[in-house]
Amino acid sequence: MDDDVREGESAVAPLRAATGDHQPKKLPKGVVLGKDGKPCRSCTSFAAWAAMTKENARQNNPASTNKTLVKNSPEPNNSQSDCPPDVETLGRGTWTLLHSIAASYPESPSTSQQSDLLSFVKLFSKLYPCWVCAEDFKTYLGKEVPRVGSGDEFGKWLCGAHNDVNRKLGKPEFDCSRWQERWRTGWKDGRCD
The missing domain is CATH 1.20.120.310 (ERV/ALR sulfhydryl oxidase domain)
Incomplete structure (x- = not known):
C-alpha cells in the first residue's frame, strides 16, 4: 500500500502535460491518486475534485480568466445524487x-x-x-x-x-x-x- 497519500495531504502526480513535458504536476490538497496514478474520484472529496477540475480547465485554457471560470462553474454541491460519490x-x-x-x-x-x-x-x-x-x-x-x-x-x-x-x-x-x-x-x- 502507498501510505504517502492520505486525505488532507497534497499529492504530486507524474502527469504528462499536453506538450509532452514529464514534469510532475502538483495536485490540489486532498486529491488522492488511485493505484493507476490517476486522481481517484471515490478517494477524493468533492471540494478537492472541483479544485482540481477548475485548475485543469484554467491550465488548458490560459486565455480565460479566473473570474470567467468562477462565473461559469456550477456551485460545488457534493449532494447531487446523479454524480459519482466523493x-x-x-x-x-x-x-x-x-x-x-x-x-x-x-x-x-x-x-x-x-x-x-x-x-x-x-x-x-x-x-x-x-x-x-x-x-x-x-x-x-x-x-x-x-x-x-x-x-x-x-x-x-x-x-x-x-x-x-x-x-x-x-x-x-x-x-x-x-x-x-x-x-x-x-x-x-x-x-x-
Missing part, C-alpha cells in the same frame, strides 16, 4: 449500510451467519472503491478481528472501527454504549418514533 458521500453511505447490517444481525447468530458476516467484512475490505480507505480498513481488521458472536458484539466492534476512522479525520468519537439507540432502536427521547 469520499465523504461514499463514507456516509458505507457507515449507514454497515451499522444497519449490525442492527439487523441476530443476537444469537448461527455458525453459518457468523461465517457469512466474517466473509462479508473481509470481501468488503477488498472491494471498497476508495483504495486508501480499503487498505486502512484491512489494517484495522489485522489489529481488531471482527467480533461476530452476537449482534451487540458486532455493533460495538463496528462502532470501534468507525471511531478509529473518526479519530484519524479529527472527528468526535461516538459513545459505543449507545450504538443500538443510534442504529437499531432509536433515541430514547422519541425523535425517531
Whole structure:
C-alpha cells in the first residue's frame, strides 16, 4: 500500500502535460491518486475534485480568466445524487449500510451467519472503491478481528472501527454504549418514533 497519500495531504502526480513535458504536476490538497496514478474520484472529496477540475480547465485554457471560470462553474454541491460519490458521500453511505447490517444481525447468530458476516467484512475490505480507505480498513481488521458472536458484539466492534476512522479525520468519537439507540432502536427521547 502507498501510505504517502492520505486525505488532507497534497499529492504530486507524474502527469504528462499536453506538450509532452514529464514534469510532475502538483495536485490540489486532498486529491488522492488511485493505484493507476490517476486522481481517484471515490478517494477524493468533492471540494478537492472541483479544485482540481477548475485548475485543469484554467491550465488548458490560459486565455480565460479566473473570474470567467468562477462565473461559469456550477456551485460545488457534493449532494447531487446523479454524480459519482466523493469520499465523504461514499463514507456516509458505507457507515449507514454497515451499522444497519449490525442492527439487523441476530443476537444469537448461527455458525453459518457468523461465517457469512466474517466473509462479508473481509470481501468488503477488498472491494471498497476508495483504495486508501480499503487498505486502512484491512489494517484495522489485522489489529481488531471482527467480533461476530452476537449482534451487540458486532455493533460495538463496528462502532470501534468507525471511531478509529473518526479519530484519524479529527472527528468526535461516538459513545459505543449507545450504538443500538443510534442504529437499531432509536433515541430514547422519541425523535425517531
